Amino acid sequence: MTDLQLTVIGCSAAMPRPGGACSSYLLTYGAVHVLMDCGPDSLAILRGQINPRNLDAIVISHLHADHTLDLVPLAYGLKYGPPEGDERKARSERLALFVPPGGTAFLKGLAGALEGSGHESDFWAPFAIAEYDPEGTLVVGSDTNAAPADYLTFRFAPTKHYIPCQAIKITPPGDNPRPVLVYGADSAPVESLTAFARGADLLILEATLDTPETPVPVGHMTPRQAATLATDAGGVKRLLLSHYWGHVPPETMIAEARAAFDGPISVATERATYIVGKE
Ligand SMILES: [Zn+2]
Numbered sequence: 001m002t003d004l005q006l007t008v009i010g011c012s013a014a015m016p017r018p019g020g021a022c023s024s025y026l027l028t029y030g031a032v033h034v035l036m037d038c039g040p041d042s043l044a045i046l047r048g049q050i051n052p053r054n055l056d057a058i059v060i061s062h063l064h065a066d067h068t069l070d071l072v073p074l075a076y077g078l079k080y081g082p083p084e085g086d087e088r089k090a091r092s093e094r095l096a097l098f099v100p101p102g103g104t105a106f107l108k109g110l111a112g113a114l115e116g117s118g119h120e121s122d123f124w125a126p127f128a129i130a131e132y133d134p135e136g137t138l139v140v141g142s143d144t145n146a147a148p149a150d151y152l153t154f155r156f157a158p159t160k161h162y163i164p165c166q167a168i169k170i171t172p173p174g175d176n177p178r179p180v181l182v183y184g185a186d187s188a189p190v191e192s193l194t195a196f197a198r199g200a201d202l203l204i205l206e207a208t209l210d211t212p213e214t215p216v217p218v219g220h221m222t223p224r225q226a227a228t229l230a231t232d233a234g235g236v237k238r239l240l241l242s243h244y245w246g247h248v249p250p251e252t253m254i255a256e257a258r259a260a261f262d263g264p265i266s267v268a269t270e271r272a273t274y275i276v277g278k279e
């Protein structure tokens with residue numbers, strides 16, 4: 001069976017930790033390479049892992065700056081940068097960029113701010129931009145490998161955040177596919193995410209806060225709240241805490257989470273890799 005590998009590219013909340021990056025995750029499955037989110041400084045770390053021209057797609061959870069802004073230098077690099085060693089994609093080929101509803105207008109506004117909106121900008125020309133349907137299923141495959149197994153499916157569920165945000169479930173194609181990776185993106189504790197996370201082999205949840213939001217959660221969670229959500233979901237094999245500031249020692253975050261979740265718990269670090277369902 002083909003392994004589904006997750007590489008953490010960026011896991012900082014809002015502002016990159018020293019030497020780190022904001023939210024970004026690389027998925028590798030056979031010949032398929034997909035980037036989820038593209039926060040500030042993630043491109044520097046991504047380029048140590050893969051030539052971005054060799055990505056098959058980028059999928060964006062929501063339109064906050066800490067999940068999107070390195071799309072800007074990526075656009076410049078794809079457009080003006082020199083070819084790099086092992087490039088397998090033709091320079092004329094556009095990189096698929098899947099954004100949530102409203103993403104096209106967001107990108108157009110960003111291009112207008114950067115290059116002026118007086119003309120029809122080709123700022124995002126290196127990308128084939130499409131808004132995904134959060135109620136639908138996205139299938140991404142490698143265009144250079146004919147093996148039917150080399151596809152990944154992406155499903156979505158709304159989180160509780162300050163703007164519309166989608167949690168993302170990644171699996172191989174088929175009925176009852178394994179393994180299952182769930183990326184909670186940014187969220188306060190919410191039933192839609194709990195239900196979505198059920199049975200995940202690996203569950204990535206944010207752990208932005210030191211103390212829970214009061215009187216009601218609105219957009220983020222603590223390590224303890226993440227662990228509680230993982231337990232309430234049921235069947236979660238491993239919890240990966242991410243999207244954190246870095247002022248709290250990882251061992252403290254894990255200790256807080258340990259009180260509410262019995263399974264393996266890790267704190268994400270840039271470049272860490274996980275074989276989903278195997279460790
Ligand atoms: Zn956010």
Ligand SMILES: [Zn+2]
Binds near residue numbers: 014064186
């Ligand atoms: Zn964020």
